[in-house]
Amino acid sequence: MAENIKNYKNLLKVFAELRKYGIITNDFITGWSDEILSSEKTSEYEFIEISTTNSTHDLITILDRNSQNADMEIVCRAILGILYHLLNTKSLEFKKALKIICEISYEERLTKDEQYLLYGFSEYSMYDLDGPYEGFRLFKEDLIKLLKIYQSFTLSNYTEWQIKNEILRHALDKELDRIKWNYPY
Numbered sequence: 001m002a003e004n005i006k007n008y009k010n011l012l013k014v015f016a017e018l019r020k021y022g023i024i025t026n027d028f029i030t031g032w033s034d035e036i037l038s039s040e041k042t043s044e045y046e047f048i049e050i051s052t053t054n055s056t057h058d059l060i061t062i063l064d065r066n067s068q069n070a071d072m073e074i075v076c077r078a079i080l081g082i083l084y085h086l087l088n089t090k091s092l093e094f095k096k097a098l099k100i101i102c103e104i105s106y107e108e109r110l111t112k113d114e115q116y117l118l119y120g121f122s123e124y125s126m127y128d129l130d131g132p133y134e135g136f137r138l139f140k141e142d143l144i145k146l147l148k149i150y151q152s153f154t155l156s157n158y159t160e161w162q163i164k165n166e167i168l169r170h171a172l173d174k175e176l177d178r179i180k181w182n183y184p185y
Helices: 005-020 026-038 045-052 056-065 072-088 094-104 112-128 133-148 155-181
Strands: none
Touching (some): 005 056, 005 155, 026 045, 026 056, 072 094, 072 155, 094 112, 094 133, 112 133
């Protein structure tokens, strides 16, 4: 039985957003699609389209078209988890992560506390990234503590994102209260 592209709408939206910021490559996305195609006897056209496109613009258009009904709460939390892991391994420039966090802070599907904290960090960063080294180090550590809430989301466990989001919902208020308690920004 062929895989349905709609089963991957959240992952496709995450791919699109991460690709827009240059965090993942076309090859990474087409490689994922190739794996789906190689495991199927018959495949939906969209997987073939993703697998064979060479243009970044076309790839993002295909991904966006097939992820229109994505659950943005899950998508944003997955991106935050992926950013956490990339920052922890120093695989991502801090300023680029802050730019993405600023965009995510406007997502209405997130809780008000999530929006407030994410926006606060991105707003503060506009003014003080060139400040004293110690202040920047503490700011970065505080942001990592916030992103750590989302650490259970990775690209490799996308099939579990729905469950991980449900688990996070139950613990979120407590986790965010802990962050807000020490929030100096």
